[in-house]
Amino acid sequence: MVRALSIGGCERDLTKMALALDRSKYKPYVACFVPEGPRYPELAAAGVPVLQLPVKSFRSWSALRGAWALGRHIRNHGIQVIHAFDVPSDIFAAPVAWLLGVPALITCQLSYRYMYNSWERRMLRITDRMAHCIVVNSEAVKRDLMETEGIAATRIYVSYNGVDPASFHALPGNERRRKPCVAGVPIVVGTVCALRKEKRLDLLLRAFARVRTLRPGMKLLIVGSGAMQNEIEALRDQLGLGDDCIMVPAQDEVASWMWSMDIFVVSSDTESFPNALLEAMACGCCAIGSKVGGIPELITDGSTGLLFPAGDSAALEQALVRIITDVGLRQQLAKAAQVRSHGSFSMDAAARRTEALYDWLLSARGSSSGGGAPPAGIA
Numbered sequence: 001m002v003r004a005l006s007i008g009g010c011e012r013d014l015t016k017m018a019l020a021l022d023r024s025k026y027k028p029y030v031a032c033f034v035p036e037g038p039r040y041p042e043l044a045a046a047g048v049p050v051l052q053l054p055v056k057s058f059r060s061w062s063a064l065r066g067a068w069a070l071g072r073h074i075r076n077h078g079i080q081v082i083h084a085f086d087v088p089s090d091i092f093a094a095p096v097a098w099l100l101g102v103p104a105l106i107t108c109q110l111s112y113r114y115m116y117n118s119w120e121r122r123m124l125r126i127t128d129r130m131a132h133c134i135v136v137n138s139e140a141v142k143r144d145l146m147e148t149e150g151i152a153a154t155r156i157y158v159s160y161n162g163v164d165p166a167s168f169h170a171l172p173g174n175e176r177r178r179k180p181c182v183a184g185v186p187i188v189v190g191t192v193c194a195l196r197k198e199k200r201l202d203l204l205l206r207a208f209a210r211v212r213t214l215r216p217g218m219k220l221l222i223v224g225s226g227a228m229q230n231e232i233e234a235l236r237d238q239l240g241l242g243d244d245c246i247m248v249p250a251q252d253e254v255a256s257w258m259w260s261m262d263i264f265v266v267s268s269d270t271e272s273f274p275n276a277l278l279e280a281m282a283c284g285c286c287a288i289g290s291k292v293g294g295i296p297e298l299i300t301d302g303s304t305g306l307l308f309p310a311g312d313s314a315a316l317e318q319a320l321v322r323i324i325t326d327v328g329l330r331q332q333l334a335k336a337a338q339v340r341s342h343g344s345f346s347m348d349a350a351a352r353r354t355e356a357l358y359d360w361l362l363s364a365r366g367s368s369s370g371g372g373a374p375p376a377g378i379a
Contacts, residue, residue, distance in 0.1 A: 001030070001082070001089040005050070006037035007250055009275045010086040010110060013161055015039045018048050020162070020351035026358065029077065031070060031093070038252040055092065063092070070096050081358050083135075084108055087120055094127035104361035107131040111272045112144050112293075125149065132361055133157050138273040138294025157357055157375070160297075161275050162350025163282045165342050168255050170284030174334060177259040181246050187218045187324060190261035190285075192254050192276045193268075195226030200290070200311070202235055203267045207317040209239040214324050218244070223257050225250040258283035262330065263323050269310050271295055278345055281305070281337035286330045288319045298345070304337045 002014045018028040019042070030043055031051040043050055051073055055066035070093065073079070081104040082097040084090045090107040097105045107127050116124070128134060128151060135157050136142045142158055145151045171177055182188050189208055193199045201222065208220045222232070222245065229247075236245045251257060254276070258264065264280035266289040273294035281287050281298070287305030289295040299305035306323065308315035323330045343349075356375040 001093045002032055002085040003088040004034035004037055005030075005032055005039035005043070006034070007252060009161075010108075011037070011039050012275065013110075014085040015042050016162060016164060016347055017351060017354060018043060019046050020347050022351070022355060025355065026081070029073070029079070031073070031089075033066070033088070053092075058091065066092070067096050071100055074100055074102060080104060080362060082106065083354075083358075086110070087116060087124065090127050090131075091120070091123045094130045098130040103365045104358060105130060105132050106135055106357070106361070107133075108135045109141055109145060110137050112141065112270065113148055115270075131155075132365070133357065135159050135357070136272075137161050138297055140293040140297070141272045159350060159353045159357070160345055161273055161278060162347035163275075163278050163341055163345055164347040165282065168258070168279045168282035169342075170282075170334075170338050171259060174284045174331065174338075176262060177256070179257060179260045181248070182219050182221055182260050185217055185219045187215050187263070188221050188261045189218070189263045189265060189320065189324075190221035190223070190257070191265050191267070192223040192251075192257060192280070193266070193274075194250070195222075195224050195228040195232060197228060198269045199228075200267045200269050201228070201232050203311070203313045203316055204265050205232070205235050205239060205241065205245065206313050207267075207320055208245070209241055210317050211320045211324060212241075212244055214321065218324070220245045221248070221257070221261060222246070223248045223251060223254065254279065255283055258285055261285050263288060263320070265316070265320075266290060266295060267316060268292060268295075273298065278341055282341040284334050284338050286323055286334040287337050288316070288323065290316075298340075299337075300340070303333075304340045305333055 002010055005011055018030055021028055029049050033053055033055045035050050035052045053066035053069050054062055056062040082093055082102050083106045084093045085108050094107055113121055142156045212218050258280045264285035264287050266274055266277045268290055271293040287299055289299050289307055290310040291307045292310045299307055301307040306319040308319050360375055
């Protein structure tokens with residue numbers, strides 16, 4: 001279950017998982033409040049049924065109608081695993097599944113608790129106790145749950161996001177295929193993200209403004225939409241970047257935009273495990289990331305990319321200078337990043353990790369399905 005089937009990391013993760021599960025073992029159903037969006041056609045084409053729950057607000061009668069509909073679906077289809085992929089579905093699905101005694105109830109925490117309001121945090125503390133397991137996508141979030149919420153390590157399962165090599169891959173010879181807006185540009189520095197405060201695009205803009213003269217014609221490409229757009233555009237103009245900084249609204253399909261980028265930067269103050277960074281590495285971009293959250297779990301500094309201290313624009317500038325001026329290093333890091341992303345972080349590996357969790361939870365609770373030893377992280 002996920003709140004909606006729109007653009008977003010959780011929505012994409014759910015869709016990829018529903019498509020990648022071994023159908024000889026598991027038949028996936030998807031439940032959501034808002035089915036409209038780019039993920040729905042993907043699920044429909046794969047024959048994955050989508051249940052729309054008529055919930056407009058948790059503080060209205062629609063929540064009770066939605067709970068009744070979900071409960072009826074669980075009973076009618078013999079659902080044995082409920083896996084909520086985001087906070088709204090954690091709060092909604094966990095109590096329904098818990099009351100009905102679903103054998104395996106899994107909630108997700110894919111970002112830090114302090115990012116939610118007080119009501120959401122209170123509700124999550126309740127669902128934490130209901131869930132048989134809480135899935136996180138980085139060791140950083142696992143530590144946060146243990147330290148801030150007192151959750152035992154044995155109830156938290158680290159399952160990294162997966163990337164599909166069929167969709168996210170380097171072009172032959174690691175060729176860059178420029179979009180028309182950056183056609184003929186010698187080097188493109190870029191990022192794909194929601195335009196939110198914690199993404200610290202101000203750092204990236206300021207660092208790029210100081211290095212852009214290293215290669216005449218170099219461009220900064222930002223793909224994304226969000227609340228900070230006006231502020232970012234104002235800073236771009238203040239720094240005199242003009243046409244050297246190209247901003248493109250959020251896109252349903254991002255791989256082709258990443259093929260336009262030579263260097264991909266994540267300058268955030270906080271991250272769990274950014275999908276966009278993983279996908280950019282898979283597309284053959286040279287990666288630079290701030291040393292926060294799960295980013296160091298993905299980028300090995302000096303081996304599969306470069307890390308810099310969060311909030312340090314000068315350090316980001318230095319990393320950019322190294323990559324822009326050293327073509328050999330840029331190519332070496334990009335190749336290593338692609339190998340790492342397709343190996344340790346493939347969608348197939350993520351699906352097998354998730355299936356191992358489902359198998360064990362079902363076996364541990366006496367279901368007729370599943371079996372085997374507990375997967376790593378669960379005791």
